[in-house]
Each structure stands twice: as C-alpha cells, then as structure tokens.
Amino acid sequence: MTSYFGWLSGLRIYFQRQVLIIFVLGFSSGLPLMLVFGVLSFWLREAGVSRADIGYFSWVALAYAVKWLWSPLADNLKIPLLYHWLGRRRSWLLTSQLAVAIAIGCMAFTDPQQNLALMAALAVMLAFSSATQDINVDAFRIESAVVEMQAALAAAYLTGYRLAMILASAGTLWLAALFSDGSAYDLSGWQHAYLVMALCMLPGIVTTLLCKEPVSGLQQQQHTDGSLLQRFAGWLRHAVIAPFIDFFSRYKWHALLILALIACYRLTDVVMGVMANAFYVDMGYSKEEVASISKIFGVIMTLIGAALGGVLINQFGIMKILFAGAILSAATNLLFSALSQIGYDLMWLTLVISADNLSAGIAxxxxxxxxxxxVNLAFTATQYAMFSSLMLLLPKFTGGFSGQWVDHFGYSNFFIMTAAMGLPVLILIALLARANLRRQNKKATE
Structure with a gap:
C-alpha cells in the first residue's frame, strides 16, 4: 500500500505549472517534425515521387542535426526590440514559432508534382525554423527547474512532443482525406490539412507570450575594447569554444563514449521512420486507416510510454531505462518486418503502431x-543543441539512403537491418554504466 501511494505521489509532479508549460512548448516543438519528415513522405508518395527521391528528400531534416552551428546565437545574441519585451529565451521562441507557422502555411500552397524544388526549399525553411525553436525550448526547459525536476519536465516535454507528432501525422492524414475529392491524389486535401497545422502553432505562441522568462546561468561577457576582429574572437571563445572545452574537461575520455552513444541511440527508429509512410502507402493502407489507428492507439501508447518512462527513471535510474528503451526500439522494427510479410492487416498494423509508440515514449x-x-547551465542552449544535433546527424544522413535499400533488399530485410543497428547502442550503454559506477566509487573513496 505504501508503494502504491508513493507512485501516486510521484505522478502529482506532472500537474505543476512549470511542467504544464513545458508540455505545451513540447507540443509546439513536435508539430513541425512530421510535416517536414513523416507525413510529407506520404504526400510525396501519393504525388508519384519515387522512393529514392523521398529518401533523399529526408535530408532536409539534417537541419536538426547541424543546429549546434547556430545554437551559440541563442545564448549570446539579443533579438532587437523583442529582447527587452520578452527576454532572451522567449524572444527567440516567439521568432522561431512565427517562422514555423509561416513555413507550414507556404507549403500548403505548393504542389510537389509541379514544383518539387520549391517544396524542398520550403521544407528546409521549416526544418531550420523548427530546429531553432527546439534549441530554445530545450534551453528554456533545462533553465526552468532544478536537476531533480528534469525527469518530469522531460516526460512532459516528450508527451507534448509526441502528441503533436501524432496530431501532425494522423491529424494531417485524416484532414487530407476529409477534404479530398476521393481521387488517388487530390492537392486541395493536403493544402487544407497543412493550413490547419499552421494554426495549431497558436497554443505554443500564446504560451510563450504568457509564461515567465526562466532564470539563466549564462555568463555574458562584454567585449567593448579592441578591434572588431578582437571582439569577434572573444565572442567566439566564449560562445562556441568554451562550451565544448567545458564538456570534455568534465567527462575526460568518457566524453568519447558519451558522444558515441548520443550519435547511435536513435539510429534504429529514425532510419526506419523515413520509409514508414511510404511503406503504408505501398501496403495499401489508406490515409484514414493510418490516421485512425495512430490517433487512437498511438496517442494512448505514447502517453503511457512517456509517463511510464518518467516514473521508471525516478525508480530505477536513467541508464537502466536507456538500455530497456534501446531494446524495445529494435524489437518494434522486427514487428514492422513481420507486418511486411503478413501484408494488409489492420489488427497487425494496430499492434505495430501501438508497440512503436510505447517503446518510443519510454526510450x-x-x-x-x-x-x-x-548540460552545464552556463552553456545551456549550446551544449544541449550539440548533443541533440549529434543525436540526429548520423541517423538522418543514413536515412537518406533508405529508399535505395528498400528498392534493393525489400521492406522486410530493410526493417531487420534497422533493428540490427541498435546492437552497438546496448554495448555503449553497458560501457558507460560501468564507467559511471567506477567514477562514483572513486569519489566515494576520496
């Protein structure tokens, strides 16, 4: 009984004001991703774009993987006018959120059959704006609470993020079908769906305007003396070089293991995800079927996975749940392989999507x-952007070849390949867990 009430007490943390704010900002962050990555591939496939081109098209999402290049600006550059009104984090948030909404709206008036290059350019704009928003939401989240609150904030962020992803995927597919005239490819359905998604950015924009600016640990340096080149060099040292030096000085050679884990952890699900919607189209599933199953079972399992992940982390620690999440992510890819062998089957599709969302939530x-x-709070945006960029760089680049692999090996073998990509992750987690234990024992004996 005591254990039962302990779990209930642990769940109350999700209703604190700061956690709810992060939930909405997580929603705002998650909305653009599927519109530039997942659902867009469904649209492109219906428009007759080849699987190979869809794979290459996914490279526009590399903006998320190189966002560390401009992340120091979020820590060091004040946006004129807005900075004095909203503060550093909120001014950057508002600017990026407005840019995301504009990009989605512009994509709604573009036909990939007529101008694929323009669609690609707008997708790059959306990815760039969305990545910039992610930089600042992550910094806002980390600066908003103490370390003990970060697991709850991460779970809230993920819940909002995944709900937005499901709305952007299932909701967009459902709306595109609703406004369609029933033909194999109807542009107006996709246009209406994307316009609605642009309006769905409003909750995040309103939250940014109403919430409070977090207390930052940024150590701003003023470079008022010397030439322009000297001032730039001083800024470069503080904004770009110092965050990297700080990370390596804190973790020594363990930093290489950490960076390797970050680079590989999402390889399994991201590479598979590039071809997921093309797979649904080729297997004969309609937009309505994929949308309905994702919206009902996907939402439920995402909520369970995200909340369960936060609770399990508090109970068992991060490394054990990282390990379990890696195993679950690889296992669900094997379910996709089984589905490709079974063929069109709504019950199996429901099982696969449910398992995929549950494992993704936990992991x-x-x-x-x-x-x-x-992260060191003195370099919040830069360091977290470095980590989250590295997290996507290898998976997004590798995913660009997924269309060619499907054409060559077939869907079943492709999904097995992506599951096998999770094996190095398990080894890296085990090595890091052992290294962390040794470091803790060393500190205890000092």
Missing amino acids: TSAFIAYLSSL
Whole structure:
C-alpha cells in the first residue's frame, strides 16, 4: 500500500505549472517534425515521387542535426526590440514559432508534382525554423527547474512532443482525406490539412507570450575594447569554444563514449521512420486507416510510454531505462518486418503502431533526461543543441539512403537491418554504466 501511494505521489509532479508549460512548448516543438519528415513522405508518395527521391528528400531534416552551428546565437545574441519585451529565451521562441507557422502555411500552397524544388526549399525553411525553436525550448526547459525536476519536465516535454507528432501525422492524414475529392491524389486535401497545422502553432505562441522568462546561468561577457576582429574572437571563445572545452574537461575520455552513444541511440527508429509512410502507402493502407489507428492507439501508447518512462527513471535510474528503451526500439522494427510479410492487416498494423509508440515514449524520455543531465547551465542552449544535433546527424544522413535499400533488399530485410543497428547502442550503454559506477566509487573513496 505504501508503494502504491508513493507512485501516486510521484505522478502529482506532472500537474505543476512549470511542467504544464513545458508540455505545451513540447507540443509546439513536435508539430513541425512530421510535416517536414513523416507525413510529407506520404504526400510525396501519393504525388508519384519515387522512393529514392523521398529518401533523399529526408535530408532536409539534417537541419536538426547541424543546429549546434547556430545554437551559440541563442545564448549570446539579443533579438532587437523583442529582447527587452520578452527576454532572451522567449524572444527567440516567439521568432522561431512565427517562422514555423509561416513555413507550414507556404507549403500548403505548393504542389510537389509541379514544383518539387520549391517544396524542398520550403521544407528546409521549416526544418531550420523548427530546429531553432527546439534549441530554445530545450534551453528554456533545462533553465526552468532544478536537476531533480528534469525527469518530469522531460516526460512532459516528450508527451507534448509526441502528441503533436501524432496530431501532425494522423491529424494531417485524416484532414487530407476529409477534404479530398476521393481521387488517388487530390492537392486541395493536403493544402487544407497543412493550413490547419499552421494554426495549431497558436497554443505554443500564446504560451510563450504568457509564461515567465526562466532564470539563466549564462555568463555574458562584454567585449567593448579592441578591434572588431578582437571582439569577434572573444565572442567566439566564449560562445562556441568554451562550451565544448567545458564538456570534455568534465567527462575526460568518457566524453568519447558519451558522444558515441548520443550519435547511435536513435539510429534504429529514425532510419526506419523515413520509409514508414511510404511503406503504408505501398501496403495499401489508406490515409484514414493510418490516421485512425495512430490517433487512437498511438496517442494512448505514447502517453503511457512517456509517463511510464518518467516514473521508471525516478525508480530505477536513467541508464537502466536507456538500455530497456534501446531494446524495445529494435524489437518494434522486427514487428514492422513481420507486418511486411503478413501484408494488409489492420489488427497487425494496430499492434505495430501501438508497440512503436510505447517503446518510443519510454526510450525518448530516458534519452532526454540523460542529455539534460550532461548540460552545464552556463552553456545551456549550446551544449544541449550539440548533443541533440549529434543525436540526429548520423541517423538522418543514413536515412537518406533508405529508399535505395528498400528498392534493393525489400521492406522486410530493410526493417531487420534497422533493428540490427541498435546492437552497438546496448554495448555503449553497458560501457558507460560501468564507467559511471567506477567514477562514483572513486569519489566515494576520496
């Protein structure tokens, strides 16, 4: 009984004001991803774009993987006018959120059959704006609470993020079908769906305007003396070089293991995800079927996975749940392989989507909490952007070849390949867990 009430007490943390704010900002962050990555591939496939081109098209999402290049600006550049009104984090948030909404709206008036290059350019704009928003939401989240609250904030962020992803995927597919005239490809359905998604950015924008600016640990340096080149060099040292030096000085050679884990952890699900919607189209599933199953079972399992991940982290620690999440992510890819052999089957589709969302919720909760624990609050945006960029660089680049692999090996073998990509992750987690234990024992004996 005591254990039961302990779990209930642990769940109350999700209703604190700061956690709810992060939930909405997580929703705002998650909305653009599927519109530039997942659902867009469904649209492109219906428009007759080849699987190979869809794979290459996914490279626009590499903006998320190189966002560390401009992340120092979020820590060091004040946006004129807005900075004095909203503060550093909120001014950057508002600017990026407005840019995301504009990009989605512009994509609604573009036809990939007529101008694929323009669609690609707008997708790059959306990815760039969305990645910038992610930089500042992550910094806002980390600066909003003490370390003990970060697991709950990560779970809230993930819940909002995943709900937005499901709305952007299932909701967009459902709306595109609703406004369609029933033909194999109807542009107007997709246009209406994307316009609605642009309006769905409003909750995040309103939250940014109403919430409070977090207390930052940024150590701003004023470079008022010397030439322009000297001032730039001083800024470069503080904004770009110092965060990297700080990370390596704190973790020594363990930093290489950490960076290797970050680079590989999401390889399994991201590479598979590039071809997921093309797979649904080729297997004969309609937009309505995929949307309905994702919306009902996907939402339920995402909520369970995200909340369960946060609770399990508090109970068992980050590393054990990281390990479990990696196993679950690889296992669900094997379910996709089985589905490709079974063929069109709504019951199996429901099982696969449900399992995929549950495992993603648990794994991503643990991974976000882990990345947050690595950050020095003096360099919040830069360091977290470095980690989250590295997290996507290898998976997004590798995913660009997924269309070619499907054409060559077939869907079943492709999904097995992506599951096998999770094996190095398990080894890296085990090595890091052992290294952490040794470091703790060493500190205890000092």
